Amino acid sequence: MHRNGPTEDIDESALSVTAPKEQAAGVTAVAVSLKRAVDEMGVIRTARTLARVNQVHGFDCPGCAWPEPTGHRRPAEFCENGAKAVAEEATVRTVTPEFFAAHSLDDLADKSGYWLGQQGRLTHPMVLRPGDTHYSPIAWDDAYRLIADHLGDLVSPDEAVFYTSGRTSNETAFLYQTLVRSFGTNNLPDCSNMCHESSGAALVSSIGIGKGSVSIDDFAAADLIIVAGQNPGTNHPRMLSALAGAKTKGAKIIAINPLPETGLLGFRDPQTVKGFTTGVSIADHFLQIRLGGDMALFQALGRLLFEAEDRAPGTVVDREFVDAHCAGFAEYEKQVRAVDFDTVLAATGLSKAELDRTAQQLAESKNIIICWAMGLTQQAHGVATIEEATNLLLLRGIIGKPGAGVCPVRGHSNVQGDRTMGIWEKMPDAFLDALDREFGITSPRKHGFDTVDAIRAMRDGRASVFFGMGGNFVSATPDTAVTEAALRTCALTVQVSTKLNRSHVVHGRTALILPTLGRTDQDLRDGTKQQVSVEDSMSMVHLSTGRLKPVSQHLRSEVAIVCDLALTLFGADHPVPWARFRGDYDTIRDAISRVVPGCADYNTRVRARNGFVLPHPPRDSREFRTSTGKANFAVNELSWTPVPEGRLILQTLRSHDQYNTTIYGLDDRYRGVHGGRKVVLVHPDDITALGFAEDDLVDVISEWTDGTERSVKGFRLIAYPTPRGNAAAYYPETNPLVPLDHVAARSNTPVSKSVTIRLERAAHE
Ligand code: SF4
Numbered sequence: 001m002h003r004n005g006p007t008e009d010i011d012e013s014a015l016s017v018t019a020p021k022e023q024a025a026g027v028t029a030v031a032v033s034l035k036r037a038v039d040e041m042g043v044i045r046t047a048r049t050l051a052r053v054n055q056v057h058g059f060d061c062p063g064c065a066w067p068e069p070t071g072h073r074r075p076a077e078f079c080e081n082g083a084k085a086v087a088e089e090a091t092v093r094t095v096t097p098e099f100f101a102a103h104s105l106d107d108l109a110d111k112s113g114y115w116l117g118q119q120g121r122l123t124h125p126m127v128l129r130p131g132d133t134h135y136s137p138i139a140w141d142d143a144y145r146l147i148a149d150h151l152g153d154l155v156s157p158d159e160a161v162f163y164t165s166g167r168t169s170n171e172t173a174f175l176y177q178t179l180v181r182s183f184g185t186n187n188l189p190d191c192s193n194m195c196h197e198s199s200g201a202a203l204v205s206s207i208g209i210g211k212g213s214v215s216i217d218d219f220a221a222a223d224l225i226i227v228a229g230q231n232p233g234t235n236h237p238r239m240l241s242a243l244a245g246a247k248t249k250g251a252k253i254i255a256i257n258p259l260p261e262t263g264l265l266g267f268r269d270p271q272t273v274k275g276f277t278t279g280v281s282i283a284d285h286f287l288q289i290r291l292g293g294d295m296a297l298f299q300a301l302g303r304l305l306f307e308a309e310d311r312a313p314g315t316v317v318d319r320e321f322v323d324a325h326c327a328g329f330a331e332y333e334k335q336v337r338a339v340d341f342d343t344v345l346a347a348t349g350l351s352k353a354e355l356d357r358t359a360q361q362l363a364e365s366k367n368i369i370i371c372w373a374m375g376l377t378q379q380a381h382g383v384a385t386i387e388e389a390t391n392l393l394l395l396r397g398i399i400g401k402p403g404a405g406v407c408p409v410r411g412h413s414n415v416q417g418d419r420t421m422g423i424w425e426k427m428p429d430a431f432l433d434a435l436d437r438e439f440g441i442t443s444p445r446k447h448g449f450d451t452v453d454a455i456r457a458m459r460d461g462r463a464s465v466f467f468g469m470g471g472n473f474v475s476a477t478p479d480t481a482v483t484e485a486a487l488r489t490c491a492l493t494v495q496v497s498t499k500l501n502r503s504h505v506v507h508g509r510t511a512l513i514l515p516t517l518g519r520t521d522q523d524l525r526d527g528t529k530q531q532v533s534v535e536d537s538m539s540m541v542h543l544s545t546g547r548l549k550p551v552s553q554h555l556r557s558e559v560a561i562v563c564d565l566a567l568t569l570f571g572a573d574h575p576v577p578w579a580r581f582r583g584d585y586d587t588i589r590d591a592i593s594r595v596v597p598g599c600a601d602y603n604t605r606v607r608a609r610n611g612f613v614l615p616h617p618p619r620d621s622r623e624f625r626t627s628t629g630k631a632n633f634a635v636n637e638l639s640w641t642p643v644p645e646g647r648l649i650l651q652t653l654r655s656h657d658q659y660n661t662t663i664y665g666l667d668d669r670y671r672g673v674h675g676g677r678k679v680v681l682v683h684p685d686d687i688t689a690l691g692f693a694e695d696d697l698v699d700v701i702s703e704w705t706d707g708t709e710r711s712v713k714g715f716r717l718i719a720y721p722t723p724r725g726n727a728a729a730y731y732p733e734t735n736p737l738v739p740l741d742h743v744a745a746r747s748n749t750p751v752s753k754s755v756t757i758r759l760e761r762a763a764h765e
Contacts, residue, residue, distance in 0.1 A: 005093045005119035010112050010666065015676030017718055020260075021669060023279045024233035024240060025080065026268030028669070033083035036664065040087040045548070049090050049520055052547065053078040056609055060534045060544035062089055062167055062519045063659055065410035066236045067216045067536040070610050079237030084657075084664040088499070089518040093120025094551055095500050100126055100135040109505045113475055113732060114663035114677075116500045122515035123552035130509045140556065143512050144568040150465050150492040150510070151569060157184030157444075161454045161463050164190040164423045165471025166412025167519070169532035169544070171588045172558040173414075173421035174596070176469055178576055179566045181422075181432070182441050186448030187463070190423050191471060191660075192415050193451035194478075195374060197747040198382035199408035200419075205383075206390040206632050207618045208625035211416065213405035214369055215538050215613070219246045221403030224365035227283070228256040228294060228389065229375020229753075233263015233670060234656045236373075236409050240267040244280050252361060255283035257375060258291050258651065258723050259681075262670035285357065289348050290723045291649045292379050292641030292754045296347035297355070298388035299638055302336035304359030305395055316363045318397025325622055325631050326394055332633035336391075339638065347640035349723045367403030368396060373411070375651075378753040380639065383746040387634035394631050400622040410537040412660060413519075417535030420614065421596060425450050434595045440575040451477060452748050455740060458486035466508065467494045469558065470516075472501040475661040475731075478738035478750040479710070496561055501661070502732075517557045521546040530557070530585045533606050535614065541599075542611025559585060641754050643725035647703070648686065651753040652731035652738065661732055673718065680759070681720035681728040690759060694719045697762040700729065702737035702755050710737050714762050727757065 037046040052058030054068050054077040061078055063085035068077060078086070099119065105128070108116065127138035127146070138146075151160055162180045164173060180188055192200070200210030207213070219225065219242040232239040243253055244267055255264040264286060268279035289297060309316035322329050341352060348355075362368065370393060376385050390399075390406055398404035410416050422431060425448035432443040449457055457463040459482060466473070466487060473495075477483045487493055490508030497504070498518045504511070517523055523530040523546060531545045556564070563582035566574065581588045586603050593602035598614040605612035617623035624631045643649055654660070655668035655677065666675050673679055680700055687694055694717060701711040712734055722728060731752065742751045 009115040010676060012676040012678050012714070015679065015716055016674045018672040018674065020672045021262045023266035023268050024263035024670060025237065026279065029080040033080045036084050037087040040091040040093070042092060045090060045092065049086055049548065050076070050078065050083060053082055053086055057545060059519045059546050060413055060542070061085060062413055064236045065413050065416060065537040066238050067538045067540050068610070070217060081234065081237055081659055085659055086520060088117070088662060088664060090520045090548055091120050092551065093118070094123050095119045095121065096123050097126070097137045104133045105505060106133070113472070113502045113661065114666070116502060117662055119500050121499055121551045122497055122513060124554045125515060126513040128507060128511040135513065138512070140564065143514060144565050146510065146512065147467070147492065147494055147565060148569045151183065154465065158187060158448070159463050160185060160465040160467065161187045161189065161449060161458065163451070163454070163466070163468045163471060163473055164188065164418055165469065166191045166415030166418060167470045168414060168418055168558060169534060170414065170417045170421050170541070170592065171532050171585050172469070172562060173418040173423050174592050175559060175562045175581060175588060177422035178435065178439065179562055181435065181443035182566070182570065182574070182576060184444055186425050186427070186444055186446065187454065188423050188425050188448055189451040189454045190415070190418060191412055191476060192419055193748065194476060194750055195411050195415070196377055196408050197749045198377035198744050199372070199386055201747045202383045202386035202390065203406060203408070205626065206387050206634060207399060207406070209616060209618060211539055211616060212407045212537065213399055213616055213619040214407045216242060218369060218403050218405065219243070220249055222246055222251045222367045222369045223403070224252050224254070224361055224368045226254045226256065226368070226370045227264065228370065228372045230371060230373035230409060231257065231261040231263060231653070232409070233261055233267070234654060235411065237263070239409065240282065241269055243282050244269055247280060247282070252284045252365070253282055254285045254287065254358060254361065256287045256289050256294065256297065258289060258726050259728060260286060260288060260721055287350055287354055287358065288723055289350060290641070291651055291726045293348035294376055294379070295381050295385040295388050295636070296344045296638055296640050297350065298385065298392060299336050299339045300341060300344040300355050301359050301362060301392055302332070302388070302395065303339045304355060305363055305392065306333060306337055308359060308363045317395055321397030322394070325624065326633055327628040327630040328633035328635065331635045332391060335635045343638065362392060362396065367401070368393060368398055369403070369405060369407050371407040371409050373409050375753055378744070378749055378751055380744055380751050380754060382744040382749060384634065384636035384639065387636060391633050394633055399618050399631060405619060414534040416537060416539070417541065420535055421592070431595070438591055438595050450748050452740060452743055452750065455483050455486050458489055461489060464489070464491045466490050466492070468503060469496050472503045472661040474503045474506045475501065475735070478735055478742070478752065479740040480732070480736040481710070482740050496558060514561055515552065515555050516561060517546065517550055517555050519544055519546055520548045521550045521555070522548060523557045525560070525585070526583050528584070532585065533589070539614040539616060540611050541606055541614060543606055559588070644756060646690065647756050647758050648682065648725060648727040650700070650702070650727045650729060650734065650737065650755040650757045652734045653728055655730055658730070671720070676716070677730050677733055678715045679718050679729065680715045681718050681722055683722045683724050683726070684719040686724060687717055687719055692717055692759065698759040699762050700734065700737060700757050700759060702739070702757050704739040704742065708739070710739065712736055717759070
């Protein structure tokens with residue numbers, strides 16, 4: 001049953017371009033899903049696996065964190081990208097010790113991330129010792145001993161970095177942070193540092209909790225849904241069903257985005273009759289905003305709402321809500337009434353008529369949801385932008401009522417759950433106190449490194465052991481040359497992985513690959529089937545049960561890896577019962593129920609049909625646990641991103657055939673880019689104005705405030721309907737352009753959606 005991966009790598013000369021699509025999903029999505037699944041898994045495994053994705057007794061999709069419906073679930077409760085994510089994980093292609101013997105590190109380092117990922121599932125623990133040219137097999141116990149020895153050699157526990165990807169289950173995350181804190185550090189960076197950290201910072205400040213306040217059912221009760229800085233058609237495709245459903249119930253949808261992404265414009269739900277015929281339009285209004293103009297837009301809408309209130313007093317501002325629940329209203333009113341519309345029009349590229357129409361819809365709607373993703377969070381002023389969006393909802397009094405609220409749409413499937421379980425470099429003392437009480441350990445209180453600070457620490461020699469619990473750190477992070485150099489300075493890098501990726505070929509002096517089970521795999525502990533749990537983007541916690549026979553008997557679950565490492569590191573007398581946890585995940589959930597807020601009686605409640613929802617005080621009871629005890633109107637000085645003469649502002653983004661750093665294929669069919677990835681999308685008038693022609697080969701150079709420049713070479717110019725002055729290109733290929741120090745204020749999130757670039761004709765054209 002096992003197969004080898006393809007031998008061909010990406011051939012950029014095969015790149016072709018067609019017109020962007022006008023409707024997302026449809027029959028093509030079904031056909032692509034099935035083809036990819038059968039190619040990777042074969043017919044029988046495909047049928048067995050896809051039938052269980054996101055079902056009540058099935059497994060959680062390893063793609064995004066979009067929630068499942070609380071009522072009836074359809075037989076195919078997944079999207080095209082969910083099917084691709086499952087196919088990638090459940091593939092029967094394998095990467096064995098023979099593969100590593102046949103491929104040197106130099107050979108693998110020349111391959112693209114796409115090629116590496118396509119080779120299949122890792123089957124054995126592997127080690128690379130100083131001077132080795134190839135990875136070679138290592139016994140699990142020897143691997144644990146090697147890690148423990150390196151950790152033991154450190155002068156301080158703070159010289160180790162323990163990264164977490166958003167795939168990691170709640171049970172693993174809870175034990176992993178317990179191990180790391182038992183070891184003595186809070187160095188727990190995660191992928192959330194690079195995506196929704198800005199959302200957390202803004203929402204904690206504004207409403208007292210860093211999570212969204214809506215449920216999936218709220219979409220059906222909304223009058224107006226704003227989707228800002230987000231591309232649901234590719235990144236959270238089942239959200240299109242929720243949006244289409246809301247529209248049939250009368251909701252209006254406004255999409256705010258620099259690119260007219262296909263999923264924002266039209267949708268063919270392949271599970272409805274209409275999806276096979278005409279499809280539905282999603283956005284009633286599309287505001288094509290310039291990169292970084294959202295904060296200006298939200299402030300202008302605030303001013304327009306106050307002016308609407310002046311014209312019809314008592315109809316727009318919810319004084320009862322504001323007076324009872326909010327602080328800072330007068331300061332906010334003063335600030336936004338002074339907003340200059342000319343500045344806003346320059347910042348956003350929108351017309352005054354578009355602003356007026358949007359404000360009118362906000363004023364006339366009773367139930368409003370604002371959704372957003374990386375388009376807002378990965379801006380230098382991302383935190384302030386989200387606060388300004390929240391201000392609008394506070395003004396209308398619509399936090400804590402059905403059909404309304406804030407909705408940061410999370411990326412990786414359990415990124416929110418990992419944070420709930422304690423994966424954060426600065427967990428509150430109350431959590432650490434509870435953890436210490438439960439286990440009789442003493443967790444450090446000094447804050448640890450987030451992702452950017454972890455790279456700085458490795459770069460500067462202040463950290464020398466890197467442990468990655470899942471993910472592909474080197475491809476997910478900014479400033480690739482700096483990050484790669486930082487990892488290479490480490491004495492030891494450890495990657496717990498399902499598949500081969502670039503982080504295995506950019507390594508410390510000693511490197512380990514520890515192969516682990518995926519979501520789809522059956523997890524047997526001492527002969528008993530185990531389940532794990534996850535939390536979706538809307539705070540629903542539920543079980544996930546894999547059923548497939550693992551591709552190798554040498555795989556270990558992430559829980560087992562954490563427990564075995566802890567036993568090697570701390571010994572059997574450690575106060576945390578690692579051996580018990582390893583054999584019975586219910587015992588982990590019992591501990592979670594005593595430590596993690598909102599998780600009481602976890603084992604019982606997580607087994608309910610839809611699991612259970614975690615508490616959210618603003619949503620549940622209009623209780624705001626902020627510094628003032630009220631919901632805070634934020635006052636922010638307007639910040640936006642002007643385009644310097646002869647330059648462009650670049651955003652990095654995914655193709656439709658990609659999820660985070662995993663490249664599924666080379667067909668970004670919604671945008672019409674096929675067969676290659678080294679492209680830069682630029683407005684046709686900018687291409688001409690900058691002295692180029694469509695299809696030219698260019699080098700892309702980013703310019704940073706300290707005078708340094710970074711470049712990537714040989715990108716094809718594609719004429720695309722971006723806003724003037726803006727450009728777009730895929731990551732991770734363009735991560736090298738994002739300076740490590742280009743981070744959002746107050747969240748330290750890399751600003752990947754606002755990079756100043758210039759184009760130069762490629763020397764080898
Ligand atoms: S919307 Fe997200 S969670 Fe749902 S099937 Fe698609 S990728 Fe998976």
